[in-house]
Amino acid sequence: MDKLILNVDHLTAYYDDLIALKDISITVKEGEIVAVIGANGSGKTTLLRSIIGLHTQKDGSITFNNELIKDLPSYKIVSMGIAYVMSEQALFPELTVEQNLRVGVITINKKEEIKKAFENVYSLFPILYQRKNQIAQSLSGGEQKMLAIAKALMMNPSLLLLDEPSLGLAPVIVSKVMEKLLEINKEGVALLLVDQNVQQALRISKHAYVLENGKIVKHGESSSLINDPLVKKAYLGR
Amino acid sequence: MEVFLQQVLNGITIGAVYSVIGVGFTLIFGIMRILNFAYGEFFMIATYIAFFAYKDFGIPLIFVLIIAMILLFCFGAITEKLIILPIRKKAKDWSAGVIMATLGLQVVLQSLALILGGGTFRGIASYLMGSLMIGPLIISYERLLILTISIFMLIATLLLINHTKLGLMMQAVAQNKEAAIVSGINPNKIYTISFGLSGLLVAVPGVLLMPILYAYPTVGQLPIMKAFAVTLLGGMGNIEGAIIGGFVLGIAEIFASAYISTLMKDGIAFAIMILVLIFYPSGLGQFIKRYKFSRSKI
Ligand SMILES: Nc1ncnc2c1ncn2[C@@H]1O[C@H](COP(=O)(O)OP(=O)(O)O)[C@@H](O)[C@H]1O
Ligand SMILES: [Mg+2]
Numbered sequence: 211m212d213k214l215i216l217n218v219d220h221l222t223a224y225y226d227d228l229i230a231l232k233d234i235s236i237t238v239k240e241g242e243i244v245a246v247i248g249a250n251g252s253g254k255t256t257l258l259r260s261i262i263g264l265h266t267q268k269d270g271s272i273t274f275n276n277e278l279i280k281d282l283p284s285y286k287i288v289s290m291g292i293a294y295v296m297s298e299q300a301l302f303p304e305l306t307v308e309q310n311l312r313v314g315v316i317t318i319n320k321k322e323e324i325k326k327a328f329e330n331v332y333s334l335f336p337i338l339y340q341r342k343n344q345i346a347q348s349l350s351g352g353e354q355k356m357l358a359i360a361k362a363l364m365m366n367p368s369l370l371l372l373d374e375p376s377l378g379l380a381p382v383i384v385s386k387v388m389e390k391l392l393e394i395n396k397e398g399v400a401l402l403l404v405d406q407n408v409q410q411a412l413r414i415s416k417h418a419y420v421l422e423n424g425k426i427v428k429h430g431e432s433s434s435l436i437n438d439p440l441v442k443k444a445y446l447g448r
Numbered sequence: 449m450e451v452f453l454q455q456v457l458n459g460i461t462i463g464a465v466y467s468v469i470g471v472g473f474t475l476i477f478g479i480m481r482i483l484n485f486a487y488g489e490f491f492m493i494a495t496y497i498a499f500f501a502y503k504d505f506g507i508p509l510i511f512v513l514i515i516a517m518i519l520l521f522c523f524g525a526i527t528e529k530l531i532i533l534p535i536r537k538k539a540k541d542w543s544a545g546v547i548m549a550t551l552g553l554q555v556v557l558q559s560l561a562l563i564l565g566g567g568t569f570r571g572i573a574s575y576l577m578g579s580l581m582i583g584p585l586i587i588s589y590e591r592l593l594i595l596t597i598s599i600f601m602l603i604a605t606l607l608l609i610n611h612t613k614l615g616l617m618m619q620a621v622a623q624n625k626e627a628a629i630v631s632g633i634n635p636n637k638i639y640t641i642s643f644g645l646s647g648l649l650v651a652v653p654g655v656l657l658m659p660i661l662y663a664y665p666t667v668g669q670l671p672i673m674k675a676f677a678v679t680l681l682g683g684m685g686n687i688e689g690a691i692i693g694g695f696v697l698g699i700a701e702i703f704a705s706a707y708i709s710t711l712m713k714d715g716i717a718f719a720i721m722i723l724v725l726i727f728y729p730s731g732l733g734q735f736i737k738r739y740k741f742s743r744s745k746i
Contacts, residue, residue, distance in 0.1 A: 262630060264626060264630070284630055285631075285632050285634045288631070289632050293630070294630045296626070296630075299624060299626075299627070300624075300627055301624065301627065302619065302620050302623040302624050302627060302628075303624070304623055305619060305620070305623065309619075312616060313617075313620045314631055316613065316616065316617060316620075316631055316632060317631075317632035317633075
């Protein structure tokens with residue numbers, strides 16, 4: 211259970227002259243939930259995009275299950291078992307719910323595996339089954355978020371990267387999404403979650419990192435960070 | 449009435465050809481957001497292949513068609529890999545650069561054709577004699593063949609896009625490239641295949657119109673004009689729209705030349721296009737509920 215799956219080591223990321231991440235090191239263990247919290251513009255999205263390979267201007271090392279993935283193209287990285295849920299525009303807006311999910315298993319050829327993935331996802335999100343023939347963009351915000359997560363799960367990942375899963379959702383829906391994430395984690399999927407909703411992120415995660423201006427300024431157990439004076443003051447408004 | 453029906457039939461035949469030409473052109477815009485200005489030259493290459501294969505080698509027409517489709521698929525795919533991919537890799541905002549490159553390719557291919565083949569028109573009078581009478585209507589076997597194969601190609605394209613794994617991947621890349629990438633799709637592959645399919649589609653009229661549009665270095669100018677018109681009529685990147693647009697254009701042209709003047713043929717057709725765009729800026733395709741590819745306006 212303590213096996214290290216993701217190891218981000220001394221990662222620096224750029225946008226040409228701008229340094230967005232400075233010498234970041236983060237680890238995720240098998241089946242664990244890790245949160246990265248930080249204000250808008252602190253570099254959370256850049257971190258996830260660097261891991262998944264969508265952001266290529268970077269130095270340092272990123273390994274997944276001891277394999278160096280830093281310079282692989284995204285479509286290869288995802289086939290190794292990392293899935294990514296973007297904060298917005300994660301879906302194919304004109305495809306139906308079912309077609310969106312089918313794209314999630316596009317690289318899988320075995321019929322049985324595909325069937326299992328659908329069953330698994332529909333039992334986790336019954337609402338998506340009800341809406342399976344609806345166009346993705348006609349879903350509500352919460353349903354779209356569920357679909358984005360479900361689409362990523364179709365790939366049967368061992369690590370799920372989530373960019374602001376609570377962004378733009380009503381508080382009731384946020385709690386629902388968080389419950390689903392805990393359920394997913396119970397199935398053994400590790401989560402690396404970045405969020406501005408610090409309270410929720412710290413509540414469901416085991417470990418957390420605090421990102422400020424592209425640097426990690428603090429990390430530790432989420433339960434202790436939630437009581438940390440600095441975190442309280444800066445992010446929890448208390 | 450009979451004259452009218454005959455005109456409609458003629459319009460549908462030409463319309464089917466325009467639809468095929470338009471679909472091959474709009475497909476690339478829908479998936480890649482670029483215009484391929486060398487599209488007419490893809491057509492031109494097909495006319496040369498058709499002429500030499502059919503006239504000089506005496507290969508039966510149906511095999512000529514298949515050969516041309518395969519060769520143009522390869523030519524499209526190679527164009528993408530050799531010219532467009534390198535530009536896409538270097539520039540982040542590559543639309544303009546790629547469009548300029550296809551403009552350049554257009555001129556290069558025309559010049560090559562002129563150097564290799566000279567300025568001779570190469571064509572044949574007919575590959576199929578005789579006509580079919582349906583009551584008062586008459587359609588030559590040649591036109592019937594053109595109509596049938598064109599409609600077959602349109603149906604095959606729709607089936608490919610809507611009911612195959614490749615089609616789903618094309619839609620995914622077109623609608624949200626990054627989401628497609630993180631689903632494990634290599635968009636470069638999809639772009640290459642799409643360019644190939646575009647070439648394959650335009651090869652069909654390139655071969656079948658052999659008795660009408662002779663092989664000549666600048667023979668591609670007419671088809672690309674039609675491709676533009678059909679694409680705009682149907683809504684940029686909209687496949688179903690292009691199919692409708694092709695038939696609308698074909699029928700409009702026939703009526704314009706029958707009832708007004710053959711001189712007005714192209715003028716009327718484009719006037720209709722402009723009118724449609726004034727009232728429906730995103731083309732006739734906006735009546736289609738779901739866009740498979742791009743939803744961007746002109
Ligand atoms: N495409 C881009 N081009 C240039 N700078 C960018 C780009 N995307 C993000 N940045 C910059 O990188 C920094 C980190 O951004 P981001 O990773 O999006 O932060 P977060 O997700 O925490 O809000 C910010 O200063 C932002 O302005
Ligand atoms: Mg962000």
